[in-house]
Amino acid sequence: KAGVTQTPRYLIKTRGQQVTLSCSPISGHRSVSWYQQTPGQGLQFLFEYFSETQRNKGNFPGRFSGRQFSNSRSEMNVSTLELGDSALYLCASRHPQGKNNEQFFGPGTRLTVL
Amino acid sequence: AQSVAQPEDQVNVAEGNPLTVKCTYSVSGNPYLFWYVQYPNRGLQFLLKYITGDNLVKGSYGFEAEFNKSQTSFHLKKPSALVSDSALYFCAVPQAGGGADGLTFGKGTHLIIQP
Numbered sequence: 001k002a003g004v005t006q007t008p009r010y011l012i013k014t015r016g017q018q019v020t021l022s023c024s025p026i027s028g029h030r031s032v033s034w035y036q037q038t039p040g041q042g043l044q045f046l047f048e049y050f051s052e053t054q055r056n057k058g059n060f061p062g063r064f065s066g067r068q069f070s071n072s073r074s075e076m077n078v079s080t081l082e083l084g085d086s087a088l089y090l091c092a093s094r095h096p097q098g099k100n101n102e103q104f105f106g107p108g109t110r111l112t113v114l
Numbered sequence: 115a116q117s118v119a120q121p122e123d124q125v126n127v128a129e130g131n132p133l134t135v136k137c138t139y140s141v142s143g144n145p146y147l148f149w150y151v152q153y154p155n156r157g158l159q160f161l162l163k164y165i166t167g168d169n170l171v172k173g174s175y176g177f178e179a180e181f182n183k184s185q186t187s188f189h190l191k192k193p194s195a196l197v198s199d200s201a202l203y204f205c206a207v208p209q210a211g212g213g214a215d216g217l218t219f220g221k222g223t224h225l226i227i228q229p
Binding site: 004033035042043044045047048056058090092102103104105106107108 | 150156157158159160163204217218219221222
């Protein structure tokens with residue numbers, strides 16, 4: 001079974017631009033979560049989607065948004081990029097049976113904002 | 115709010131020696147606890163989880179974790195360290211909220227195994 005895939009793997013943008021990142025979960029997984037990883041703040045939860053609905057959201061500004069499609073693939077968008085948005089963005093999927101099952105992470109998208 | 119703390123930024127261990135990576139937790143209700151590992155330029159990999167039951171949980175790659183309710187700790191251990199165990203280790207707890215997902219992570223501990 002294929003793992004969680006994220007595209008693109010690397011991205012360079014300039015301040016003020018917007019960016020869209022994509023995540024394809026493991027087949028059969030309907031829960032998708034997004035995280036931001038930076039050296040200073042560590043791993044922080046962005047949001048979680050289940051069956052095309054956002055169920056939970058972390059403490060990030062409204063410039064960060066996401067959505068989930070009927071095939072469970074998810075995208076996150078960051079508008080009006082700032083230098084501080086440079087980070088590794090990780091996506092994770094989880095099997096719906098059992099809230100406390102482990103999450104499976106993709107390799108991440110490394111975003112650099114210049 | 116659910117939280118975990120990893121008090122050590124870095125742990126250095128000689129190859130072949132036992133290792134411990136520390137984690138303490140603060141949760142309401144029954145704790146559900148996870149350990150993940152991250153190798154350079156990679157995503158996180160699941161190591162093990164504590165849901166309920168035995169206080170010693172066995173996981174991947176020979177790792178185990180000891181749950182201690184009185185000390186609110188969930189330390190990661192391995193009897194004999196390998197150089198290939200060198201990585202960044204995260205302790206995590208599910209965020210509160212019925213039915214919703216999302217993990218709260220500790221700040222991470224760099225484990226360095228010296229040959």
